[in-house]
Amino acid sequence: MQRLKTRAQFQAVLAGSTVARTAHFALHRCALDGPSLSAESPTAAAPLFTVDxxxxxxxxxxxxxxxxxxxxxxxxxxxxxxxQPGAALPRAAHVVRLRVAFDRKEFISASSEKLKVAVRAELQLLLARAAATSSAGAASTSRKARP
Known part of the structure; x- marks a missing residue:
């Protein structure tokens, strides 16, 4: 698993589609074989995502x-x-974006075990939803391929 590092990589993924959402997070995905692989500027010839x-x-x-x-x-x-092995993310670029704040009245400490457990549970739900949508999308394309 590789980590996104540059601003251009993040922008390319955020320009892609939103795959799944939960109460606090959104998951964006960009295919690696699309036009976002190559850098947009003419001076930069290196691809954004060097490894498949x-x-x-x-x-x-x-x-x-x-x-x-x-x-x-x-x-x-x-x-x-x-x-984690159960995450089952496809070979693509993904960005998990926090889109709503966690309630400071409920999570008083800046880094409590309660906050970590809540974040972890919601992230697992987010990845499960993303896996469900990607498998449903693969099933619908396989149905379309049949004559």
Whole structure:
């Protein structure tokens, strides 16, 4: 599994489709064989995604997680959950984006075990939904292929 590092990689994936959503997160996906593989500027000839593998990135804006401790804890959970064998992400580039803040009244501590468990459970749900939509999409394309 590879990690997204550059701004161009994140922008290419965010320009792709939203595959799954939960109460706090959204998962964006971009195919590696699409036009986003090559860099947009004429001076940069290197491709954005050099390896045909699963690429993952995490976006946790300050708008939704004010404390750096919270942002880092959420990012760690994203990378840990996506690296598990049960994640079953297809070979593509993915970005998990925090889209709503976690309630500070419920999660008082910036990095509590309760917050980590809640984030982990929701990320597992997000990846399960993404796997369900990708398998449903594969089944519908296989049905279309039959005469």
């Amino acid at each position: 593998d699963v690429w993952i990135g995490a976006m946790v804006p300050k708008r939704w997680a004010k404390r750096a401790v919270t942002r880092n804890a959420i990012k760690r959970q994203v990378y840990n959950v996506s690296a």
